[in-house]
Amino acid sequence: MRLIKEKNRGIATVLAFALIPLTGLATDVYLPSLPAMAADLHVSSGAIQNTLLVFLVTAGISQLFVGSLLDSFGRFRISIAAMLLFSLASFVIANTHSIYVLFAMRVVHGITVAIIAVGKRAYFLDTFEGEKLRSYTSLFSIVWATAPIVAPFIGGYLQAAFGWHGSFYFLGFFTLAILGLDLVFGGESLKTLSPFKPAAILNTYGSMLKTRDYGMSMIIMGLSYSMLMVYGMTSPFIIEHVYRCSPIITGYSSLLSGVALMTGGIISKSIIHRPLDRKIPVAMGLQTVVAVALLLVSVFYLSNLYTLLPFVMLLNVGAGFIFNNIFSYALGRFHGHGGIVSGLTGGGNFVITSFFSYGIVNTLVIKNQAALAVAYLVFVLLGILSFILFQRYRYRGTARLATGEKAATAAPAVAEAMYTH
Template sequence: MKTIKAEHHNIATVLSFALIPLSGFATDVYLPSLPAMATSLHVNNAAIQLSLLVFMVSAGISQLFVGSLLDSFGRYRLSNLALLAFALSNFVTALYPDIYVLYGMRIIQGVTVALIVVAKRAYFMDTFSGEKLKHYTSLFSIIWATAPIVAPFIGGYLQASFGWESNFWFMGGFTLLILLLTLIYGGESIKQLHAFEVKAIVNVYGSMLKTKDYSLSLMIIGLNYGMLMVFGMASPFIIEHVYHASPVITGYSALMSGVALMTGGIISKAIIAKPLIKKITVAIGLQLAVALIMIACSTVYLGLYVMMGFVILLHLIAGFIFNNMFSYSLGRFSRNAGIVSGLTGGGLYVITSFFSYGTVSILAVKSQVLLGMAYLVLVLMSVWMFAWFRKASVHIVKEESVVKAAA
């Protein structure tokens, strides 16, 4: 079994961080191309948006199970095979432009991304502990936020210069490069393999999901990331069809959205020591206020700049909430790193895909006002879930009271 050489640990860590945002990259890179893809493949908007849902559901469901495989058979070989399959599926998508080929390849990409991302998250839990692990896990959502910043920015220019197929050629080539570097500098990180016992694994999943504060934190994470996905699915059509802007502008808009998400994560990390319940209460209250103001203003003031102003504020707050709750979820259980990583990431994707696609479809989001309504629906559900989370997290309230008293 190939292990990571001591002198290669820093490079292996950088490569692992580089793959953390792969799931977002695989979706966000072709967001500016959605209208062009719908035209090229002769399908309606909903059919092309469905390719996003297919990917997220397959990635989410896969993450629920791949964690146990990675704990039992190791991270290195499985993630390398997944990188190769992911690259090839992107090449097939570019070579055979057909909606059903797209759906099939997106399923393969979802499954392989699940293996890759869960393995790389588990690498940190295998390698680090204590405050250093907490430091790295708090960086996950910040690193993850590079995808909605960089990917649509690149995708907008690729679409404008070479067409939508170039997005998939780019993703396949990038993945092969990372695979080559991983083969040179990477290795197995797990120290002890766990026996693959289905009953025991099911029991672990069951005990985690029965922990109310953990399950509710997953719902809050999913709803907040769902805001980003709602914007990703609806904004290309609003920007390019309603405001008659180019795919490059769609890319820039998504870039600003991603910067806002990352900024929220950075602010979250800066005040990581502050009481969790208090800061999330304030953040959700602000989120609700901004969503209501967006709807009110959108009945009078319409325009790309107005819309993006509210989007940036909402996504900044969503990034703040996401980072806090994601770190909380990953730190809730210390054993079976692969399983908790997979369950957290998988649960997030399933919840996000269900609520984001459902909201966009039911409200038929094709305007600034309806986008505001979609945000409000997700925020209200987040408020409800957080109210239950507070009740289920009595131990956090007690700990924060002790810390406050000691201070």
């Protein structure tokens, strides 16, 4: 087993961070091309939007299970194979004219991205601990937010220059480049492999899923990410069909949306030591005010790019802030089994995001600014309800420990102490 050389540790960490946004790149880079893809493949806008959902669902479900495989068989070799398959699937998509081949390759994308994402997140759990680990995990959502910033911006220009095929060539060559560097500077981060015992693994999953505050944290993350996903799925059609703007404008608007998301993550990192029960309610309250204001402006005033983007940016600042705080809490909720924790947290978030995104897009049929405002308001209100339940379960678990009762898993107090003093 080839372990990472100590002299390459810094480069390996940079490469791990470089692949964390891959999930977002695989969804956001072709957002400006959605209308063109629908026209070129002779399918409905809904069918093209479903390629996003197929990817998210596959990536989410896969992450739920690949963590145990990575804990038992290592991170490095499996991740290398996944990167190669991801690149090949990207090149196949770039050369297909069949929606069915596109769906099939997006399934491959979902599975391989799950392996890559879980493996790279687990790298940090394998390598660092304490204050260093907390610092790195708080950077996850900030680095992850580079995808919605950079990808649609790049995708808009690729669409204008090469058509929708260019975005998938970009994905393929980007991943191949990281693969080459990883072969030179990377290696295995897990020093001791866990025995592959299905019964014990299922018991670990069961213990985690029975932990209610952890389950509610995944729902809150899913709702926050759904805001970004629903905007990404619907904004190209609103901006290009309703507002009559170009794909490049769609890319710029998504760039601003992503900047807002990253800003929320940066603010979160700057006050990470403050208790969750003080900062999250403030963020959710402000989101409620902004969502209501967007709805009122859309219904009673006017609807254009300049009334849409400022509100979306404010809402995404809140989403990034909430996601970063809750994601750090969820990763710190358990100790040991880094692959399982990484996979279950990331996979659960994707499955929940897919459920809410698909449900909202198909229930509201978002084709204008007012419908998008309603979607945001629904997400915010569901987030408030989820956080109330999260707090109740978290303090109930802490109270059990205080009275000496045995907890099924690591204490909520541990995660709170680790991430939000």
